[in-house]
Amino acid sequence: MLITRGSQMALFLAARAAADGGGAIAVEDPGYPLAWAAFRAAGARVVGVPVDEDGISIAALDGLARRDPGIRAVLVTPHHHYPTTVTLGAGRRLALLGLAAAHGWTVIEDDYDHDYRYEGRPVLPLAAAAAGGGTGSVIYVGSLSKLLAPGLRLGYAIATPGLTARMAAAREAIDRQGDVPLEAAVAELIADGELxxxxxxxxxxxxxxxxxxxxxxxxxxxxxxxxxxxxxxxxxxxxxxxxxxxxxxxxxxxxxxxxxxxxxxxxxxxxxxxxxxxxxxxxxxxxxxxxxxxxxxxxxxx
Ligand SMILES: Cc1ncc(COP(=O)(O)O)c(C=O)c1O
CATH class of the missing domain: 3.90.1150.10 (Aspartate Aminotransferase, domain 1)
Structure with missing residues (x-):
C-alpha cells in the first residue's frame, strides 16, 4: 500500500505507473474531471466511454479496445459511479476484468465512497475479485476525504508490488515522505475503533x-x-x-x-x-x- 496526499495524488501516480510513456486511459463519460486532469498531467491521453444505468458500457469499451491500441488502463468508480451514482453490475465487473486481462490493461478503481452503502449487502471492490481470481491488475485507490475530511489529504493506492514500486518512484520526485504525524494520528483512530x-x-x-x-x-x-x-x-x-x-x-x-x-x-x-x-x-x-x-x-x- 502506498499512502498518498489525498486520492488525487494516487490517481496521478496510478497514471504514471500504468500508462508510462504517453499511453491512453479510458474513463467513464460522464465522469470525474479531476481524475482526467491528473491523468493528463501524468502524460496520459484520456478517452471517454459511455455510461448507462449499469455503469460503464463494456460493449463500448470493447469497441474502443479494437480502435485504439494505445489504451493502457481504464478508470472506473464501480461502487457508485461518479457522477450518476449507479453501481457497476456483477456481470459487467467480470467482463471488465476479463477485458483488462485480455488486453493487458490496468484497472484503476476509484473507491472514493466505499464506506457509504445503506441498502443490501456490501459491494466488494473490483480489486477483491481481481486478487481472488488472478484476473488482471487493479490499482485500488481509496480516500479518507469522505470518511473524515477532505482537508486531511489522506488517500492510498493498493496494487501489485511492481506497480506500487513505480508509483513510489514517481512520488519521490515531488514528495520525499508523507505527513507522518497525521498518519500516526489517524492510525490511532483506526486502532482504537474510533473511525x-x-x-x-x-x-x-x-x-x-x-x-x-x-x-x-x-x-x-x-x-x-x-x-x-x-x-x-x-x-x-x-x-x-x-x-x-x-x-x-x-x-x-x-x-x-x-x-x-x-x-x-x-x-x-x-x-x-x-x-x-x-x-x-x-x-x-x-x-x-x-x-x-x-x-x-x-x-x-x-
Ligand atoms: C470521484 C472522486 N474521487 C476521489 C475523491 C477524493 O479526492 P481526494 O481524496 O483527493 O480528496 C472525490 C472527492 O470529491 C471524488 O468525488
Missing part, C-alpha cells in the same frame, strides 16, 4: 439525509426533477425535465448562492452531457437542506 464508530454514525445520519432530500425534492420539485434513490454514496443524480435547461438552472442557483454542479460539468464529450444535477446530501443538516431546496425552487427557470 469505525464514526463511520457507523455517519452512515446513519447520511441515510436519513438522503431520504429527507428525496422526499422534499419529490414534494417541492417533483414536476421538474426525478432521481433513482441511490443505494449508497453521498449525492443524488437528479434528471431535469427535458424542457428545462439544467445549465441555466444551475447558473441561476449560483447567483443566489447555491452551487449545484450540472451535467455539463462532468462530460468529457459535450455530446454526452446530461440534463441533470448532482446534489450532495451528506453535508447538509435539515435546516440547510430546506434552504437549498428553497433556493432551487426560486432559481428554477420559468
Amino acid at each position: 469505525r464508530r464514526h463511520a457507523r454514525k455517519a452512515r446513519r445520519i447520511y441515510l436519513a439525509r438522503r431520504d429527507l432530500l428525496v422526499t422534499a425534492l419529490a414534494h417541492d420539485l417533483g414536476d421538474a426533477l426525478a432521481c433513482d434513490v441511490p443505494a449508497g454514496g453521498l449525492a443524488l443524480w437528479l434528471r431535469v425535465r427535458a424542457d428545462i435547461d439544467a445549465g441555466l438552472w444551475a447558473r441561476r442557483a449560483q447567483q443566489r448562492g447555491l452551487a449545484v454542479p450540472h451535467g455539463g460539468a462532468f462530460a468529457l464529450d459535450p455530446a454526452r452531457a446530461r440534463n441533470a444535477f448532482r446534489l450532495g446530501f451528506a453535508a447538509l443538516d435539515p435546516g440547510e437542506m430546506a434552504r437549498a431546496i428553497r433556493l432551487l425552487c426560486e432559481a428554477k427557470p420559468r
